Each structure stands twice: as C-alpha cells, then as structure tokens.
Amino acid sequence: MKNKLLIIGASGHGKVVADIALKMGKWQEISFLDDDKNLTSSMGLDVIGMTNDILTYKGDYEIFVGIGNNRTRQKLHEKLELIGANIPTLIHPNTVIGSEVEIGIGTAIMAGAVINCCTTIGKGCIINTGSTIDHDNTIEDFVHISPGANLAGSVKVGQGSWLGIGSVVNNNISITKGCIVGAGAVVVRDIIELGTYVGVPVRRI
Template sequence: MKKLLIIGASGHGKVIADTALKLNKWESISFLDDDENIKTTLGLKVVGKTSDVIKYIDVYDVIVGVGNNNIRGNLQKFLEDKGASIPVLIHPNSIIGEEVILGAGTVVMAGAVINCCSRIGKGCIVNTGSTIDHDNIIEDFVHISPGVHLAGTVKVGKGSWLGIGSIVSNNISIVSNCKIGAGAVIIKDIVETGTYVGMPARRVYS
C-alpha cells in the first residue's frame, strides 16, 4: 500500500482526508500545510510545508486539498510536471454511473451522484450531495459545491465555481472561470466570464 499526502490541512483538505480514511487504501495519510499553527488534522500529522512536497513524491500519492480553483490548478500542474502520482478519491457513499470518466486529482464527496457518460476533468471537486446528470462535461479544476444540481448534457468550463445549491438546466454551457452564486438558477448559456446570481441568474460582476 502506498502512502497519501494531502496538500492543505484546513477545510477541504479535512474532507479529503475523511474520504481517504473511509477508503482504507493507503498505509498512512499525512498533510502539508503552510500554517505552522496546524500540527494535526483528524489525528493525522502535518509533516511539512507545501514547498516540501518534492521530498515525498517518490513514495506518496499526492492530492491537492485546496478549495480555490486557481491555487489547486497551479499546484496540481506543478505535481504533474514533477511526475507525482495523483489519485482520484471517490467517497464510498457516492454513486458513479457507467462510462463516467474522472480526471486525476478529482474528488467526489459523500452523497454525490454522477450519472452515466459524464466526463469530469482533472482536479475537480464534486462536493457533498451534488448531482451531475448524464452526458455532462466538466472541465479541469471546476468546483461543484454542496447541493448543486446539473441536469443532462451540461458543460462547465475550466476553473468555474458553482456555489452551494445552484441549479443548471439541461443543455446549458457555462464558459470558463465563472462564479455562480449560491442558489442561482441557470436557464440559458453563459458565454461571458463573470459572477452570476439570482433566479434566473444574471451577471453582476466582470
């Protein structure tokens, strides 16, 4: 069994660790974190700072436990360049349909549902209780927050963030690097980067 190293010992990193513990696939689980005040999380040790990761790459699987899409993306790209083994974590209480593809570094949290023939890019977060229906395309480093619901044949562009409880109707495309506010309802394509809120959603910031 390999060891698992999680970069980030705060909120999102904790949930990744909790999922990893339930999977029971790793000999040990440890963290890297730049906050020197954090020594342990969930009883698991912080063994160094983010910059120390190069020392562990040969013997650990490494995953980025940072919620910010840009930071997570940059860290994962660094790991890829260094040849790190980057796992996919799927909570045992999630449901994954047939012919679903999940990219390296993606995590699927408890209660999430991904229906058949959807493609999830690398470094994505499919958070607690969210649902992704059939034939979705979720590009790299997207964050699907808790309780988000995507209907069939939705496309979400790279680096976008869908806030808690937001809803996307079927056959909708969302451009890269968008922020969708909590509870927003998307009923038409989003073709311009920005922040969108409301029911139906409207653009409020560039």
C-alpha cells in the same frame, strides 16, 4: 500504487479530503503538508511539512491537493504533474457513479454525490457533498460543483468555474470557463461571458 498518501492543505477542504481517503481504506499512512507552521496535526493525522517540501516526499507518497480555491488548486496540481508525482482520484464510498463515467486525476467526489452515465469529469475538480450531475455532462478541469448543486443532462461547465451551493443548471446549458455562479442561482440559458452570476434566473453582476 504507493501505500502512503500526502494531502496538501490541512484545513476545511483538506480535512474532508482526508476523511474520504480514510474511508477508502487504500493507504496505510495519510499525512498533510500545510504552510501554517503552528499546525502539527489535523483529523488526527500528522502535518509533516510545508508545500515547498513536495519534492522530498514525491518518491514515497501519492500526493493530492486538498485546497478549495480553484486557482490555487490548479497551480499546485500542475506543479505536481510537472515533477511527475503520483496523483490519485478520491471517491467517497457513499457516491453513485453511472456507467461510462470518466473522472480525472486529482478530483475529489464527496459523500452523497450522484454522477450519471456518460459524463466526463476533468482533473482537479471538486464534486461536493450531495451534488448531482446528470447524463452526458462535461465538467472541465479544476471546476468546483458545490454542495447540493444540481446539473441536468448535457451540461458543459468550463475550466475553473465554480457553481455555488444549491445552484441549478437546466439541461443543454453551456457555462464558459472561469465563471462564478452564486448560491441558489438558476441557470436557464448559456453563459458565454466570464463573470459572476446570481439570481433566479441568473444575471451577471
């Protein structure tokens, strides 16, 4: 493990990621890359370059994508993998993680999240503040589970899907890849068609 961490993205999500990294206490130095040329620091940490400077730093830093947009995060994460960068997993100390839980590289687990036993979380995911993921879930790569979302047991969420704040997913539900589930929505049946879903219970719009 390298003792320096570089976070791509110094705005909202990137700042929360940096706060997790600081609380983990694993790195002697934490810095940002950001494409805003006027930004020189964030969270009291230096912005030392832009996204295109990744190659310059990959030998000395572990690198993490701190961008909330699923597609952008996936694109940058895959670039990091292609160039052989070291990509950590960031887990806030104030989380509950059960037995036999697998968490992929580049995933951030925020404060207060609960992930129960025998669940698999893919790479590049966001498991956001106070969300709960119960037993035997499969969360595929580059998914965003928003703050306060609650997933019951044996749920599968397909790659790149986004579950909005406060959404609820019943047990034994499968959500296909690339979907958006709106804030406060309740999913009680499988979602098999890509799209945006809102309401209680959800309907496709």
